[in-house]
Amino acid sequence: MTNPVHYITVTAPDGEVTGYAWAGVGVDDVEWITRNASSVSAYNASTQWYDRVREARDRGLTPLGVLNLLSHEPGVGPVMEAADAAVVEELARIVTPADDQRLLDQLDRDDAEAWRGLGDAFDALTDEDRDVRWGGGQKSPSGAIHVPFPMYSQGVDRAVDALRRVGAVTPEHRWMDNPVPTPSPEGTLRPADAVRAATAVVRGEKFCDGTIDKALKSGLLDAVVASLRAWYAEPAAALPAGPTTAGARTEVPEARRLPDQDLPEPPDPSSPMCRFCGGSPAADVAFRAHRGLVVLMGFRRTDGPMCLTCGLAVYRALTTHTLAWGWWSPLSLFVFAPLTLVRNALAVRKVKRLPAPGPGTLGPRYDPGVPVRRRPRAYIALVPVLWVLFMIVTGLSGGV
Known part of the structure; x- marks a missing residue:
C-alpha cells in the first residue's frame, strides 16, 4: 500500500534544481529536501526556501495550500503527485550531466606544473608509504588511553597536496550528503566521480582518522588519480562508466502532474487574496x-x-x-x-x-x-x- 504525496520542484534562476517541497496525504506538515548533487549556491538558496516553506506553514495554510501558493513563485514547478515519499527522495538523488561538468570545471587545466606534480607524487609512492603506521593507542600512567592516529609519510602528504593543487578537492561537492563513489570492477572511475571521491577522502580525513589510509589500501586513490590523469591527457576520452552516486537517473515515471480539476486556478495578482482561504477578491x-x-x-x-x-x-x-x-x-x-x-x-x-x-x-x-x-x-x-x-x-x- 502506498502513501501518495504532492510536491513542487524549486529551481534557481540558471535552471538548476535546488530542492523539493512535499507533503503527504493526511499528514499535517510540509517537508523540504535539498537535492544532494546541487551546487553550493543552489544549496544556499535551498536554505532560504526552507524558511519560506516554514513561514507559509506558520500562516495556518494547509500543506497542499502551501505547495499551491509557492507553485506560483518564479522558478517553481506545478504541484505534482507521486506514489510515495520515496519518489521525491529519488528525485533528490538524481545526478545530471551539468552536475558532473560543474565538478570538472573545478579542475585547473592551465596549471601544468600541478598536474605533473600529481603524477610524480603518486608514481613515487612506495610500499612503505602505503603501509601507513599508526601512533597512539597506549595507556598513560593515569589510565587514559591515547586515541590512535595515522602517521602518514611525506610521500602520502605530497600526493594529497597534489590533489588539492589540481582542484580535485572542492567545496562544490557536498561529500557529507552523498555516498563515496566506488570504482568499477575494472578499477576505473568517471572523471567527475574521481573529483567526488577525492573530495570525500581528503576532507573526510579531518573528521575520521584513517580515511586516506583506507582509500590507499582499497585502491580508491589510485583509481582517482588514474581517472584524473586520463582526463587531463584527453578530456574527451570516454572511460568505462563506473558506478555513479546513487540514484543517477533523469526521470521518475511514478510522478505525475495533478489535473487541473485537482487544483484551483492561481489568483489574479492584481487582487489581494483572502488570508484564510486564498480566494479573491478580498x-x-x-x-x-x-x-x-x-x-x-x-x-x-x-x-x-x-x-x-x-x-x-x-x-x-x-x-x-x-x-x-x-x-x-x-x-x-x-x-x-x-x-x-x-x-x-x-x-x-x-x-x-x-x-x-x-x-x-x-x-x-x-x-x-x-x-x-x-x-x-x-x-x-x-x-x-x-x-x-x-x-x-x-x-x-x-x-x-
Missing part, C-alpha cells in the same frame, strides 16, 4: 472583539485581506463574542463594547460589497454560519439586564 479589513471582566478587560483583533465568505465568518464570530461578554465592567458597558460593535459594523460593510470569491488556493474557507441575530449567545447579556429590570419593577410595584 478587502483589507479589521474585526475586533471585546470582553469585560469586572475590573479587567480583554481585546482581540483579526485583520488582513478577507473574502466575502471568510470576512462574514470572522465578523459574526467576534461580534457575537462582544455581545455576549463585552458588558461586564463599567468601561466596557459604556465605552469599549459599543465602540467595538460600531467599528465592526463599519468594517463589514466593505466585505459585503465584495462579489462571491473565486476558488480558494490556501486552505478551507470559513463557514459564516447563521447571522448574529439568530445566535443565542448574542443575547446572554440580556439575562442580567432583564433580571435588574424585573427587580426594579417589582420594587416599584411593592412600594405603591
Whole structure:
C-alpha cells in the first residue's frame, strides 16, 4: 500500500534544481529536501526556501495550500503527485550531466606544473608509504588511553597536496550528503566521480582518522588519480562508466502532474487574496472583539485581506463574542463594547460589497454560519439586564 504525496520542484534562476517541497496525504506538515548533487549556491538558496516553506506553514495554510501558493513563485514547478515519499527522495538523488561538468570545471587545466606534480607524487609512492603506521593507542600512567592516529609519510602528504593543487578537492561537492563513489570492477572511475571521491577522502580525513589510509589500501586513490590523469591527457576520452552516486537517473515515471480539476486556478495578482482561504477578491479589513471582566478587560483583533465568505465568518464570530461578554465592567458597558460593535459594523460593510470569491488556493474557507441575530449567545447579556429590570419593577410595584 502506498502513501501518495504532492510536491513542487524549486529551481534557481540558471535552471538548476535546488530542492523539493512535499507533503503527504493526511499528514499535517510540509517537508523540504535539498537535492544532494546541487551546487553550493543552489544549496544556499535551498536554505532560504526552507524558511519560506516554514513561514507559509506558520500562516495556518494547509500543506497542499502551501505547495499551491509557492507553485506560483518564479522558478517553481506545478504541484505534482507521486506514489510515495520515496519518489521525491529519488528525485533528490538524481545526478545530471551539468552536475558532473560543474565538478570538472573545478579542475585547473592551465596549471601544468600541478598536474605533473600529481603524477610524480603518486608514481613515487612506495610500499612503505602505503603501509601507513599508526601512533597512539597506549595507556598513560593515569589510565587514559591515547586515541590512535595515522602517521602518514611525506610521500602520502605530497600526493594529497597534489590533489588539492589540481582542484580535485572542492567545496562544490557536498561529500557529507552523498555516498563515496566506488570504482568499477575494472578499477576505473568517471572523471567527475574521481573529483567526488577525492573530495570525500581528503576532507573526510579531518573528521575520521584513517580515511586516506583506507582509500590507499582499497585502491580508491589510485583509481582517482588514474581517472584524473586520463582526463587531463584527453578530456574527451570516454572511460568505462563506473558506478555513479546513487540514484543517477533523469526521470521518475511514478510522478505525475495533478489535473487541473485537482487544483484551483492561481489568483489574479492584481487582487489581494483572502488570508484564510486564498480566494479573491478580498478587502483589507479589521474585526475586533471585546470582553469585560469586572475590573479587567480583554481585546482581540483579526485583520488582513478577507473574502466575502471568510470576512462574514470572522465578523459574526467576534461580534457575537462582544455581545455576549463585552458588558461586564463599567468601561466596557459604556465605552469599549459599543465602540467595538460600531467599528465592526463599519468594517463589514466593505466585505459585503465584495462579489462571491473565486476558488480558494490556501486552505478551507470559513463557514459564516447563521447571522448574529439568530445566535443565542448574542443575547446572554440580556439575562442580567432583564433580571435588574424585573427587580426594579417589582420594587416599584411593592412600594405603591
